[in-house]
Amino acid sequence: MSMNSTPKQTSHLKREILVRLIKAFLSDNFPENTRLIPFAMRPKGSEVPYRCCIHKERAILRDRAVAGLGMSIEETDDSVLLSTLAEESLKRTEPEEDPLTVLTTACKGCVPSRIYVTDLCQGCVARPCVNTCKFGAISIQNGKSVIDPEKCKNCGMCVQVCPYQAITKIIVPCENACPVGAIAKGEDGHAKIDFEKCISCGKCVAACPFGAVHEKSQIIDILKNIKAGKKVIAMVAPAIMGQLPCTPTQLKEAIMELGFADVYEVAQGADVTTKTEAKEFEERLEAGAEFMTTSCCAGYNELVEKHIPEMKPFRSDTKTPLYYTAEIVKKEHPDAVTVFFSPCNAKRKEAMQNPNVDYVLNYEELGAWFVALGIQVAECSESKFKTEASAEARNYAVTGGVAKAVQTMLPEHLPTYPVVINGLDKQSIRDLKKYAKNGVCELGNLIEVMACPGGCLGGNGTVNAYKQALKQLTGYVNESEHLVNEENEKIEK
Amino acid sequence: MDKKVSVKVCLGTTCFVMGSANLQELIELVPRKYGDKVDVSGVPCLGLCSIDWEFSKAPYVKVDDDVIKEATVEKVLAAIEKKLSK
Numbered sequence: 378m379s380m381n382s383t384p385k386q387t388s389h390l391k392r393e394i395l396v397r398l399i400k401a402f403l404s405d406n407f408p409e410n411t412r413l414i415p416f417a418m419r420p421k422g423s424e425v426p427y428r429c430c431i432h433k434e435r436a437i438l439r440d441r442a443v444a445g446l447g448m449s450i451e452e453t454d455d456s457v458l459l460s461t462l463a464e465e466s467l468k469r470t471e472p473e474e475d476p477l478t479v480l481t482t483a484c485k486g487c488v489p490s491r492i493y494v495t496d497l498c499q500g501c502v503a504r505p506c507v508n509t510c511k512f513g514a515i516s517i518q519n520g521k522s523v524i525d526p527e528k529c530k531n532c533g534m535c536v537q538v539c540p541y542q543a544i545t546k547i548i549v550p551c552e553n554a555c556p557v558g559a560i561a562k563g564e565d566g567h568a569k570i571d572f573e574k575c576i577s578c579g580k581c582v583a584a585c586p587f588g589a590v591h592e593k594s595q596i597i598d599i600l601k602n603i604k605a606g607k608k609v610i611a612m613v614a615p616a617i618m619g620q621l622p623c624t625p626t627q628l629k630e631a632i633m634e635l636g637f638a639d640v641y642e643v644a645q646g647a648d649v650t651t652k653t654e655a656k657e658f659e660e661r662l663e664a665g666a667e668f669m670t671t672s673c674c675a676g677y678n679e680l681v682e683k684h685i686p687e688m689k690p691f692r693s694d695t696k697t698p699l700y701y702t703a704e705i706v707k708k709e710h711p712d713a714v715t716v717f718f719s720p721c722n723a724k725r726k727e728a729m730q731n732p733n734v735d736y737v738l739n740y741e742e743l744g745a746w747f748v749a750l751g752i753q754v755a756e757c758s759e760s761k762f763k764t765e766a767s768a769e770a771r772n773y774a775v776t777g778g779v780a781k782a783v784q785t786m787l788p789e790h791l792p793t794y795p796v797v798i799n800g801l802d803k804q805s806i807r808d809l810k811k812y813a814k815n816g817v818c819e820l821g822n823l824i825e826v827m828a829c830p831g832g833c834l835g836g837n838g839t840v841n842a843y844k845q846a847l848k849q850l851t852g853y854v855n856e857s858e859h860l861v862n863e864e865n866e867k868i869e870k
Numbered sequence: 871m872d873k874k875v876s877v878k879v880c881l882g883t884t885c886f887v888m889g890s891a892n893l894q895e896l897i898e899l900v901p902r903k904y905g906d907k908v909d910v911s912g913v914p915c916l917g918l919c920s921i922d923w924e925f926s927k928a929p930y931v932k933v934d935d936d937v938i939k940e941a942t943v944e945k946v947l948a949a950i951e952k953k954l955s956k
Contacts, residue, residue, distance in 0.1 A: 389889055389940070393926050418926070622881045744887030748925050753915055754883045841891045 387588025388741070391441065393418065395596065395745035398445045401463070402600050403749070408460035411446070415439045415459075433482075440480045444591035447598065450478045466597045472736065473593055476577055476725040479560075481567040484589035489562055490549045492529055492536060494522045497543035506535035506544060554584035556801045557684055576683060578676035578801060578828045579722035579837030592722050592838070595736045596746070602714045602736075603636040610713045611640040612702050612734075615647065616720035616774035616833035618853045619846030620740045621747075623754035625853055630760035631752050632743075638713070644766030646702030647673075647773045647782070651860065654695040655786035658823060662791060666691070668812065668822040671779050673697045675723035676801060676828030684806070688813040698773060699724065703733035718743060720774070720836030723828060739838025768857035774850060776800075776832035780825035785860050794821030800830030875908045875953045877946065878932040882915025889941070890929035896946055908950055 394414065401410035415435035419425075428434045440450045442459055446466040453462065494506075500520035507515045507522065514528035515535060522535075522544070536544045551560045551568050559574035560581050568589065570581075582590045603609050611632050618625050629640045650673060661669050672678060672693040681688045699717055706715055716736045717728055728734040738746075747754060769782035780795035787793055796818060798805050809826070812818040829835035834846045841849070877900060879885075879893050890912075900910040918930045918937060931941040933949040 392888060396925060621883065622886050741887075744883070748884045748887050748919075751920065752883060755881075755914060840887055842894055845891065845894045 387586070390438075391588060391591070392741055392745050392748075394438065394441045394445050395594065395742055396749045398442060398594075399596065399600065399746055399749035402597060407467075408463040411442065411463035412458055412460035414442050437480065437483050440482065441588075441591065444478050444480070445594050445596070447472060447593045447595055448478075449473060449475070449593065450480050450591065463597075467601060469598070472595050472598060472725070472729065474729065475570075475572045475575075476593055476722055476729075477570055477575070477579075477582065478591050478593055479568050479570060480587075480589040480591060483587045484551075484562075484566075484568045484585070487549045487562065487566075487568075488547050489566075490531065490552055491526065491547050492524055492531055492533065492544060493547050494524060494544050496521075497541050498522050498539075499541055499543070501540065503540070505538040505540065509534045509538045550584040550586060551581040551590060554580040556580065556803055556806055557680065560590075574683060576676050576679040576801075576828070577723040577726040578679075582722060583837040592725070592739065594742055595725075596738065596742050599716055599736050599738060608638045608710060608713045609636065610706055610710060610715050611637045611718055612643050612699065612706060612715060613640060613718040614643045614699070614720055614724075614774065614833060615771050616836060616839065616846075616850070617718055617740060617743075618771065619774070619834055619848070619850035620720075620839060620841045621744065621754050623757065624759065626759035626761055627754055627757040629762060630757040631747065631754045632718075633760060634752055634757065635746055635750065637716075639710075640760075640762070641702055641706055641764070642762055642766050642771075643698045643702045643717070644770035644773065645698075645705065645764050646700065647698035647770035648767050648860070649701040650695055650698045651767075651769060651779075651782040651786055654693050655783045657693055657695055658783060658793075659787060659791060662822065666822075667817040668824055669693055670809075670824040670826055671783070673773065673779055674826055674828050675727040676721070677826040679723065679726060680801060680806065680809075680828070685810055685813055688809060691813060691816075697727065698770070699727065699734065700731060703731060707733045720833045720839050721829065722837055739836075740840045741838055744840045765858065767860040768854045769860045771850070771857050772854045774833040775847065776827050776830070776835075777825065778832060779827075780823055782860065783823065786862055793823055796821035796824045798824060798826040799832075800835070801826070801828045874906070875904075875950055876932070876934055877908060877910040877950065878913045878916065879910070879941075879946075880914075880916045880918070880928075880930045880932075881912040882917075882919065884919040884925050885915070885929035888925065888928035890931075893929060893931065893941060893943060893946070896931075896943060899943075900947075900950070903947075904950065904954070907954060 397414045401407050404410045415438040419431050419434045425431050443450050443453050498521045512528045514525045515522050533546050536546050557574050559571045563569045632640050658669050670692045714735045717734050719737050719739050725737045728737045772778035776799045777797045900908050919925045919928045927939040929941050931938045931946050
């Protein structure tokens with residue numbers, strides 16, 4: 378099962394751009410060295426691996442660098458030099474609102490989504506396609522099925538019934554991956570994100586084979602704060618522990634070497650979430666509630682806000698692990714700049730809504746930073762975390778982990794039936810809508826929702842392959858102390 | 871067939887970030903496919919990325935003494951096939 382579905386070559390390109398941007402920032406001439414990135418990657422006379430000519434290659438790399446600088450590709454004029462944009466990126470005081478941007482020139486190649494009869498059509502006698510189509514869109518011309526695009530509603534029934542599998546659905550990968558219909562090709566052929574609908578889940582980022590959907594990176598903002606000598610504190614999500622080839626304590630040391638003042642595990646906040654959510658669940662059940670959903674996944678939270686408001690009464694009011702962790706950090710260090718190390722794009726949105734979280738860095742960006750500085754994580758010394766988190770909290774990143782943690786803290790007599798929504802797609806969203814509408818979920822009463830299959834380890838901003846990441850993280854979980862039900866004060870702090 | 875083919879997947883930080891994370895499947899896949907004719911392992915940094923700007927050609931895999939740049943599972947398997955058919 379490949380959770381990390383980002384086509385490898387597009388990841389490579391995105392990461393190479395990030396490495397070069399970081400190196401440029403750390404050089405003595407950030408603007409000029411940023412301007413040169415497309416030329417350094419495609420020097421005169423070099424091979425043209427993907428596009429029609431070297432000029433288009435460079436133009437697209439330039440646009441990718443724009444996203445790396447944290448800016449919108451759509452809103453940036455082509456005539457502005459990267460050097461000018463690099464200078465501008467240093468002036469902003471906070472990240473741009475919408476976390477994603479589409480590289481339109483890279484996405485022009487996709488054929489619009491539609492049903493297509495291939496030349497395998499035998500013009501058979503049974504003609505199940507013609508008979509099945511409810512819209513009368515299929516007729517036989519010259520002995521072959523033909524679809525009238527005016528009448529076709531893209532339902533796909535004909536695809537299913539054709540005995541030769543001669544009819545196929547042409548998909549646009551980003552459209553197909555989006556669970557809420559927020560990305561679509563416009564009349565100009567370019568994909569466009571409707572941010573009124575977008576839940577920031579990042580599935581389109583992972584799905585596009587051209588790598589045309591970019592996260593707007595905040596790496597420059599973070600580098601700038603470190604360079605200015607600010608006390609910058611890292612808050613690392615549980616998913617990070619499976620991401621790089623080193624131990625958790627080596628990873629902490631490696632992050633300190635980047636210039637961070639300290640590193641907190643967000644698992645620390647997850648312990649607060651677990652306890653609070655267990656208490657809330659118990660109270661809700663006693664008050665007669667049929668079910669409750671978790672509330673830690675940012676993609677799910679945005680889904681509820683934008684598409685299933687009727688779910689709000691059933692969603693836990695408990696805050697996310699990031700919320701509690703950031704609160705602890707800002708209390709201990711009111712002067713600190715906080716950076717959340719995230720496995721996914723959705724947390725960028727949550728961070729923007731939380732004044733205690735200043736910036737977000739994903740694992741691709743973190744990895745690129747290590748590459749730029751030549752840090753060998755496996756050779757770093759061990760640096761312990763000041764506060765240790767529980768095994769259950771560290772396992773939040775794995776599908777089922779949150780429900781399991783909450784269950785640990787519930788009284789045994791309480792009838793608890795966990796249900797796990799392992800990834801948001803059109804079907805699971807229909808299911809959730811049904812539960813909210815009926816006020817009951819026939820499968821159970823404690824519903825854990827994760828936007829990404831596999832949990833946070835399957836997030837779009839991850840680096841490691843899912844299976845290996847899971848193995849590594851599980852090792853860490855297994856050597857951690859378990860939550861003890863009676864001893865609540867142990868995690869209270 | 872006397873000597874085993876040796877496959878070393880670089881798991882140094884640069885290679886890992888630039889793609890060898892996805893080559894780890896070779897460590898399970900190769901023995902299943904070729905039995906004991908091939909020795910495959912993940913190894914610490916081979917030092918190939920630190921030369922100039924060569925990080926952009928990572929991940930690296932060594933098949934015997936041949937260095938594969940921008941390695942993919944497909945490229946490595948093809949290199950193994952070539953060695954075995956000699």
